[in-house]
Amino acid sequence: MKPIFNQPKTSIVAALLAIFLFASCTSTQEITYFQDETLENYEPIDFNTDVVYKTNDKISIIVSSLDPEAARPFNLPTISEGQSAIVTQGSTKMQTYLVDKYGNIEFPVLGQIKIGGLGRTEATELLKTRLKEYLKNPIVNIRLINFTITVLGEVRNPGTFVLEDEKISLSEALGYAGDLTIHGRRDNVLLIRDNNGTKQYSKFDLTSISVLNNQSYYLAQDDVVYISPNKAKVRSSSYNQNTAVVISALAVIVSLTAIIVN
Template sequence: MNIFSPKRLIKASVIVIAVILTSCATSKEIVYFQDEPISENNEITVNSELIYKPNDLIFISVGGDKDAVAPFNLPAISYSTSSVAVNGDLKMPTYLIDANGNIEYPVLGTLKIAGLTRTQATDYLKNKLKDYIKDPIVNIRLINFTITVLGEVENPGTFTVEDEKISLTQALGMAGDLTIYGKRNNVFLIREQDGKKRFTKFDLTSINVVNSPNYYLQQDDVIYVEPNKSRVRSASYNQNNGVIISAVGTLATIIAIFIAK
């Protein structure tokens, strides 16, 4: 029996090609955040308004009588890297909320800001200022509001939100929308609350997604779009597989022709 018969060579070539094509990655090698089940213990609680937390950078201005408010407004500076540009090269300094949730404010000293909404923080500061200023006008703005979009979107990355409010669909729009390989019914949200990472999922195939209590995002939220099976299968496809398959086929043909003579 000729072990180099054309039929045996062709069969061997088919087996080699099949092995190459089926040596694709599994979802366990590709998909992010697989070992974090959604449960009551780690599910995101509802926040209808942005809440300040440690490491937030906030800008605070106080309006009112010019002389009275002067001690409560730090002067514009030109060398701060953690700041907001105002006029020309001048920048207004920001306050960093520390690990304990506090800021150090002129005259008033240590103020607990973390855990408050913008409305609550404004009222809190007004109450502190009323002994110094009649009818103070307080404006607070979060400077480092960023969200991160990962996975099967056209332009994954971290994005700065200027107006302190952004919806899930707006965030996906900033990232260029989902690719054709993204799972529409499995969009993952990660959020830090009370010092812990919490999770929830969205189903973009349902119109009810806009009614989700977490449809509007918080600062530092992470959105992850899981790849579908087609993307997972193609993710580990070796770019040289085509060359290898062609070479194997050509070699088998040459040998078959040679033996057949």
């Protein structure tokens, strides 16, 4: 009679194990970002990484000329509404300008100036033209203060980073995030860029030295870099802190089943 009972016993155990494996199975789609649409639906990135000023950008503007006293009113070290003193020149804190929702800044003496949508060269020439009414051969130095990038996914320190720089490479961005973890895919790094409300993308293969010559190797303001998990990470995500409890419970069930069947 033993073989008769062994068959249902085996079937029950197999069924329990199948349920466990199915319940603990995790797919790539469940843990990987940006899976709902294919990248073909997005525009490729415009690789011109020249700074273009936009809403909420913070910039410093330093004006100088042959007559320092004449340029002084255009470099007020005080803080006014919509400005914050986060740039230090020697012991003097220089004011920075916040680009408002209309793309304007409030500039000393000159009043409201629209620089939103302009690159550094265009904004510099615009200010020089306005300043020539007051200064002889004015020199204008513009710098973006809140250059922001976001690094997500399989890196040691994911997050958003605000840098006092206007040019940063992909390698430097990953350095700020603590580099990739052992579970990050080196051959599938995704870059997402917002260009006037349109999402653009590019992909990198860090295993190839040719990535250094890629035009999109240098990031732009508000770029997002995403490192997807490799297969090992996906598999490991199938097991969580409750796995041991589930296995113990299954062991008890299997033991009780064997006793009842036998």
